[in-house]
Amino acid sequence: MDSTLRLIPADPLDRLARTLEALLVVASTPLSLEDLAAAADDDPERVEDALQLVADRFAEERSGIVLEQVAGGWAFRAAREEAAACARLFERPAQRNLSQAALETLAIVAYLGPCSRPDIARIRGVAADSAVANLLERGLIAEAGRDTAAGGAIRYRTTPLFERVFGLESLSELPRLDDVGADAAEIRDRLHAVAERRSA
């Protein structure tokens, strides 16, 4: 009698998928594969397979909730289609009105982090104090120990929230910037030209 009423087949992987759904809907931060396996009390490989089931079920254009792999873990988010409705209900202070100075500072911390305010000021050529304070308040960067050099300035790194806001699975997803280096030769030539004109 019970078996005839069952809507979901008693596939053990499906049972695990339901457990994972429950864990993910309760969590407020992305859960790593290890977190999920430990909480579900199951094998990480089976959890990975079950996650695929959940991801199929909660995909764009299929559901209002979407499973995504972000910031070193798995998390539910709203479907992109529903962004307008969500925006009417919720503010997003982390990414609203990020200034150019804040974005440059964020980029330096993301690529070179952990790094200190003097490090950032050296690259940007201006003091980074307000940009750093701004990013700290938004929760996009956090303190990460102190410099070993003179003064022991506080160093900063990006947070998991940064990865989440920018939709990155990890910092290694940031694009390589080596190709921009080709411009260094061009800049040098221009500087030399200016120097020659002055000495002439």
Add this chain to the structure above:
Amino acid sequence: MIVRELELDLDAFEGPFDLLLALVLKEELELRDVDLAGIVTAFLERLAEREELDLEACGEFLVLIAALLELKARALFPDEEAELAELDPEEAAEELARRLAEYRRAKEAATWLRERLAVEGDRFFRLGPAPLAPKVETPLAPQDPEGLAKVLRLLAQDPPAVSLSHMALRFPPVSHFLDRFRALLRRRTKFDFESEVAEMTRLEQASAFLALLELRRAGELSIEQAAPFAPIRVSRLTKENTVEQERTAAWTARSA
């Protein structure tokens, strides 16, 4: 109130404020080791002790502490101008080009982030602090009541008395030496303390000395020593020096 004489008690420095300034200016004290907030606190404490607000002292202090703060802040930054000034024009151009290229990379990365934000901006997700993991309970292994009782019985037993025998210092009785010195003085009028106790152990010597002081107090003998560490001469009290002895005893009693 004179700001220069403000006494400081910091980790890196202890003394008056003007000495701290002198040491910092002579570069004998690393400013980065000095807790400037501690100086401010010391000053405010001194200020609070006074009823009146000493504006002149406050002004002087502000100027000095501001100068120190500026020195300390500057020390945190590498001296870029000096670095560049030391380079010849060729090298300076290289260095500037390197820095500009570095900045350009940062700018490029910022542009990428901005574009990424535009694309990913329609992702809404739940935000909140990471929840606390439940406390792990560590259950005790099941125990046999008899076994527990046995262990408890062991604990209930009186511990064996601790032996103090190794700590005992057996002092020879002072009375023993009292009798001995009295007998000695019946036979002789004078004797030398050192030669009398030369054969004894240190503890016996100490007891003998106590006996000597005891007899001296009772007025049975007098003690003489020409100089510190010189031999101690002990003599039986005769009639005339008894009077002398009594006077001294009376004087001692008064002063005590």
